[in-house]
Amino acid sequence: MASQVTFIGAGNMASAIFGGMIEAGYPATAITATARRRETLEPLEARYGINVSTDNDAAVANADVVVLSVKPQLMREVCERLRDVVQARRPLIVSVAAGLNAETLDEWLGGGLAVVRCMPNTPSLVGAGASGLYANARVSEQQRRLATSLLEPVGLVEWVDNETLIEAVTAVSGSGPAYFFLIFEALEEAGKRLGLPADSARRLALQTGFGAARMAQQSEFEPAQLRRNVMSPGGTTERAVHCLEDGGLRELFAEATEACAARAREMAAELGKKD
Numbered sequence: 001m002a003s004q005v006t007f008i009g010a011g012n013m014a015s016a017i018f019g020g021m022i023e024a025g026y027p028a029t030a031i032t033a034t035a036r037r038r039e040t041l042e043p044l045e046a047r048y049g050i051n052v053s054t055d056n057d058a059a060v061a062n063a064d065v066v067v068l069s070v071k072p073q074l075m076r077e078v079c080e081r082l083r084d085v086v087q088a089r090r091p092l093i094v095s096v097a098a099g100l101n102a103e104t105l106d107e108w109l110g111g112g113l114a115v116v117r118c119m120p121n122t123p124s125l126v127g128a129g130a131s132g133l134y135a136n137a138r139v140s141e142q143q144r145r146l147a148t149s150l151l152e153p154v155g156l157v158e159w160v161d162n163e164t165l166i167e168a169v170t171a172v173s174g175s176g177p178a179y180f181f182l183i184f185e186a187l188e189e190a191g192k193r194l195g196l197p198a199d200s201a202r203r204l205a206l207q208t209g210f211g212a213a214r215m216a217q218q219s220e221f222e223p224a225q226l227r228r229n230v231m232s233p234g235g236t237t238e239r240a241v242h243c244l245e246d247g248g249l250r251e252l253f254a255e256a257t258e259a260c261a262a263r264a265r266e267m268a269a270e271l272g273k274k275d
């Protein structure tokens with residue numbers, strides 16, 4: 001029988017994960033999602049056929065896995081209110097929150113729990129997610145497999161054995177979809193400036209991003225070689241790529257991902273402060 005999975009919070013990230021799980025065949029009846037407002041829950045109930053509730057305690061009472069998916073700033077209050085029911089049930093805790101350590105979450109929930117910290121991303125909704133996972137010492141092998149089995153149907157799963165690496169995962173893949181969406185926006189704009197109709201520029205940009213990612217995943221060559229294969233000496237791509245390199249694209253990515261990881265550390269310090 002499928003494990004009962006309860007999502008506390010039913011926003012962008014939670015719905016991307018359970019939407020992807022259901023798409024991959026996970027029974028909707030084994031999934032419960034909670035939110036503050038009925039307006040959030042009703043369309044999800046209608047679309048996916050999951051159980052919904054505005055009562056977190058009731059939703060956790062029968063859960064095997066609790067996926068904490070509210071904003072990091074709300075997490076402390078949510079966890080402290082769940083403490084009694086979580087301590088009575090002792091489900092596997094999976095947190096998708098950026099910048100909150102497993103130890104802090106465990107403490108807010110009363111301690112002694114198996115906690116998996118997960119940094120997923122929103123392409124999970126279309127089965128093309130990428131999640132980094134870290135397990136605290138109380139997570140059993142079986143619980144590890146359970147966490148993997150929930151996330152694998154919605155994309156790539158990479159376990160890390162050092163929690164600080166979750167910051168790097170956040171910087172590369174958690175926040176990463178936004179970088180690519182920004183590139184798509186910029187490429188579409190550039191295509192329009194060169195005279196393409198807007199819808200055509202968008203389709204070309206998106207298909208090119210999709211094709212490049214798929215090719216790089218399937219190819220025996222590294223991305224650098226695939227890039228060189230497009231850059232005919234003295235040709236058009238060479239001009240464009242030199243322009244991007246001279247403009248500091250690589251350094252910008254290094255800076256942006258460092259800023260992202262630094263923000264995750266900052267959030268951990270701010271939100272995890274002891275009273």
Ligand SMILES: NC(=O)C1=CN([C@@H]2O[C@H](COP(=O)(O)OP(=O)(O)OC[C@H]3O[C@@H](n4cnc5c(N)ncnc54)[C@H](OP(=O)(O)O)[C@@H]3O)[C@@H](O)[C@H]2O)C=CC1
Pocket residue numbers: 008009010011012013014034035036037038040056069070071072074078096097098119120121122174175
């Ligand atoms: N968005 C992303 O790309 C990623 C997000 N994350 C992490 O996912 C988490 C959620 O982010 P995201 O989905 O974007 O946020 P959203 O704002 O989209 O969703 C938050 C959800 O939490 C619900 N909520 C708030 N308070 C409570 C409460 N007391 N009890 C139950 N539910 C509550 C909200 O309900 P209501 O709608 O009724 O207000 C809403 O459904 C964050 O911790 C973030 O760090 C991680 C990786 C990627």
Ligand SMILES: O=C(O)[C@@H]1CCC=N1
Pocket residue numbers: 098170174175
């Ligand atoms: O921007 C954020 O804080 C969240 C975490 C990773 C993606 N979105």
